Amino acid sequence: MIISVASGKGGTGKTMVATNLARSIGSGVQLLDCDVEEPNAHLFINPSFEESQRVFMPVPAVNEKNCTYCGKCADICRFKAIAVVNENVLVFEELCHSCGGCWEVCPEGAIQEGGRDLGVIEKGHSNGIEFIHGRLRVGEAMSPPLIKKVRYYQNPAKLTIIDAPPGTSCPVIASMKGSDFVLLVTEPTPFGLYDLKLAVAAAQILNIPHGLVINRCDLGDSKTKNYADEMNLPILMEIPFNREIAEAYSRGEMLVDVMPEWKDMFLELHLKIRHLAKLEAKH
Amino acid sequence: MKELIVISGKGGTGKTSLIAAFASLAKSKVLCDADVDAADLHLLLHPQVCRRADFKSGHTADINEEKCTECGQCLDLCRFGAISDDFKVNPIDCEGCGVCVYFCPEKAIDFPENTCGEWFVSQTRFGPMVHARLGIAEENSGKLVTLVRQASKRLADEQELDLILTDGPPGVGCPVIASIGGASAVLVVTEPTLSGIHDMERVVQLAKHFKVPAMVCVNKFDLNRDLTRDIEAFAEGEGLGCLGRIPFDPIFTEAMVQGLTIFEYNTRSQVGRAITQIWKNLSKRLAL
Numbered sequence: 355m356i357i358s359v360a361s362g363k364g365g366t367g368k369t370m371v372a373t374n375l376a377r378s379i380g381s382g383v384q385l386l387d388c389d390v391e392e393p394n395a396h397l398f399i400n401p402s403f404e405e406s407q408r409v410f411m412p413v414p415a416v417n418e419k420n421c422t423y424c425g426k427c428a429d430i431c432r433f434k435a436i437a438v439v440n441e442n443v444l445v446f447e448e449l450c451h452s453c454g455g456c457w458e459v460c461p462e463g464a465i466q467e468g469g470r471d472l473g474v475i476e477k478g479h480s481n482g483i484e485f486i487h488g489r490l491r492v493g494e495a496m497s498p499p500l501i502k503k504v505r506y507y508q509n510p511a512k513l514t515i516i517d518a519p520p521g522t523s524c525p526v527i528a529s530m531k532g533s534d535f536v537l538l539v540t541e542p543t544p545f546g547l548y549d550l551k552l553a554v555a556a557a558q559i560l561n562i563p564h565g566l567v568i569n570r571c572d573l574g575d576s577k578t579k580n581y582a583d584e585m586n587l588p589i590l591m592e593i594p595f596n597r598e599i600a601e602a603y604s605r606g607e608m609l610v611d612v613m614p615e616w617k618d619m620f621l622e623l624h625l626k627i628r629h630l631a632k633l634e635a636k637h
Numbered sequence: 638m639k640e641l642i643v644i645s646g647k648g649g650t651g652k653t654s655l656i657a658a659f660a661s662l663a664k665s666k667v668l669c670d671a672d673v674d675a676a677d678l679h680l681l682l683h684p685q686v687c688r689r690a691d692f693k694s695g696h697t698a699d700i701n702e703e704k705c706t707e708c709g710q711c712l713d714l715c716r717f718g719a720i721s722d723d724f725k726v727n728p729i730d731c732e733g734c735g736v737c738v739y740f741c742p743e744k745a746i747d748f749p750e751n752t753c754g755e756w757f758v759s760q761t762r763f764g765p766m767v768h769a770r771l772g773i774a775e776e777n778s779g780k781l782v783t784l785v786r787q788a789s790k791r792l793a794d795e796q797e798l799d800l801i802l803t804d805g806p807p808g809v810g811c812p813v814i815a816s817i818g819g820a821s822a823v824l825v826v827t828e829p830t831l832s833g834i835h836d837m838e839r840v841v842q843l844a845k846h847f848k849v850p851a852m853v854c855v856n857k858f859d860l861n862r863d864l865t866r867d868i869e870a871f872a873e874g875e876g877l878g879c880l881g882r883i884p885f886d887p888i889f890t891e892a893m894v895q896g897l898t899i900f901e902y903n904t905r906s907q908v909g910r911a912i913t914q915i916w917k918n919l920s921k922r923l924a925l
Binding site: 363392430453454458495521555560573574605 | 815
């Protein structure tokens, strides 16, 4: 089973929920941090990393010896990543989407696969949790290929928890796609609600059952609850604002370690999610 | 003309509330919301839309069933797994590369342009504003960011306004890169948490990579004073300006619930005084 933790708005507590859920369940869990632009889950899980691997995406490398400067590669490229100017082929690696069009179209076989450095994938363990995350190279614009690479390590025999990036565009879709359940973490503020609605729409587009966790549930207004009622969205957990929680979080401490009574609530959250995902699968 | 982009790396550190507060303080400026993926500034500034336009970008393949002979070439060529075994394109997976369109022997694949969002030029109580909305699950957020930044510059030129105040997106990827390239400076709003610091360091590195001067301010500084000092030491060490500290106060949320800036909600708060000081430091550095 795959549970994605997403939010729309940043800073609502995705990582806190994903890491505490993983820690509460413990062994048999795989935690994938797909927020590769700003991965934070490791700061709380503290895994010992056993493996690190650089990830490259294929980009064209032109062998000018064979090139006749026919320009077909530049014509097929929709991303303006190759230009042919007189007797020069210019490759703009950072614009390449790795579609393979130029390789296919080149009549001389003059284009080989080079690689653009996307960043690293690191794997480790902590208290029975298998932990994997990606760190996008700073300066690299495209995160979805690295996110897909993190997800490549999904183990169907385990419960996979995915910490997704904020927003609702391609990186979020790459993180949530194929999940059995999306847990949407929100806060009951106008920003939280506005972005929650976008995130709900994203889960709907992907046709994945979803439910809410309302963080800092006592700061803000009642509109988020009203919206959940209207939309028939189950509220699976509410976490009140507590300065002690906020300060522990700032030091990288986990909620279930600071306040062990929360462990049962995260276990209950897990059962509720399983129940809802099963109901949905029957439909 | 100066262009300041407020970014943070980590989401939820207070970028939008801070930009709205600056909107109260800055004299002649254009406001720009470059967080096109989850734009929130309009919830505080309540813009009256003057002009609206579609954002068209990219294409999606669409197989014409009548012409398709199911030869399977497209399936073999697609590197994004966007074509199903029964020859239907999943628009969410389609990258818009057009390789299938190019090679289809039957010319059976259409390739219409996508409308992937919309953008607006508006008026607010603090001056003109440019903002946008990227469609859900859409790509090309970087291009939409570039578009709203260009529209903001044109507007500033036309109305002879000498500052653009831009609310940036979280992260360090495509929309952030599109937001900061060529800007006068970025202000990184961070918070004294391990996540906040980790993400600030990455976004500062990004600003360096693109040679944009960066400054830092710390929100909710009293949640962890040790880490606040660490952030300030980091900023010092990197030669970035550290513009000030803002205390933790639910007043930010209360103002947001009312749809007001912090100064409109409460004229004498500590938070307000801290932001005024940050604004003064910022104005000096940007030579406003």
